Amino acid sequence: MKSINEIIDILNGVRNLPTLPLVMNKLSAAVRDPNSNAKSIAHLIEDDPAITARILKVVNSSLYAGGVEIQSVQQAVARLGLTATNNIALSTSIFSAFGNQQGGTFNRDEFWRHSISVGIAACVVNNHAKPNLKKRHTNESLRLVGLLHDIGKLIMDQFMADEFHAALELASSTPMSLYRAELEAAGIDHAALGGWLCGKWNMTEDLMLPILWHHDPDSAPPEYWEATSLCHMANYICNREKIGDGGDLADPACVQAVWKRLGLSVSDISLIVDEVHEESTKSDILMSLI
Secondary structure, three states, X not given: OOOHHHHHHHHHOOOOOOOOOHHHHHHHHHHHOOOOXXXXXXXXXXXXXXXXXXXXXXXXXXXXXXXXXXXXXHHHHHHHOHHHHHHHHHHHHHHHHHOOOOOOOOOHHHHHHHHHHHHHHHHHXXXXXXXXXXXXXXXXXXXXXXXXOOHHHHHHHHHOHHHHHHXXXXXXXXXXXXXXXXXXXXXXXXXXXXXXXXXXXXXXXXXXXXXXXXXXXXXXXXXXXXXXXXXXXXXXXHHHOOOOOOOOOOOOOOOHHHHHHOOOOHHHHHHHHHHHHHHHHHHHHHHOOO
8 A cells, every 4th residue: 555645746746636727826815915905806807707607606696695686796706705705716616627527436416515515514513603712714714614625535536546436335334434444445535635635726724724634623733623623513414414425424423522612512413403404405506606
């Protein structure tokens, strides 16, 4: 079995590794520039027709609709805010990079529904835990972490198909989580590959570290523990309730201490689960972007 470093070296040499459009680098830099405004951000977005169309579609959906139809990108940016606009553009770019390719070892439609729903569920958990949290976590950032938390599975499915198939077989035949089966079969798990891909795409640590540690929140640096834990609990809930399918057939597990550290009690579980089911219907809006 190859070492993690050997696997990463091989992937670094892959020529057709999914990339993000050049506009995303410019957009991410512009969002961090205090001199940027809705007009300057709109000019960047308008260079990419696909991102333009999808931002207008989302801003006029029930996720953000304010009663008046938005017809220009500048109006959309003004309504959404710079960070939310960047995150929606990034989501669109990720869908485009991986597409809705079928024929792999698991159902891509259900994979994306699971990933989108984890982001939605993280927002629900955050709303309940908010009084106990030290940091403010926006819905836009949590939706993006959820969308990306399992992105390493697509890397495995596309570039390590034999090892990933073996991991899926192992996970289905034994009481073992998929990420542990990946370690057994491939020597690396999807969380590590997701963190690596975020690094390749020059994403911030706010995104990269919750993805890297979403199965083991207590190993995340303290400043990223909350976001990682929100993703961890959201992933657990969506797996338990079978909202979408991330390919993991084992009974879902969570770190129970995480639930307590978030300041949540057993009595909160059923209420949160009900809200997640209700809110996850909004996944159809984001699924339509694929």
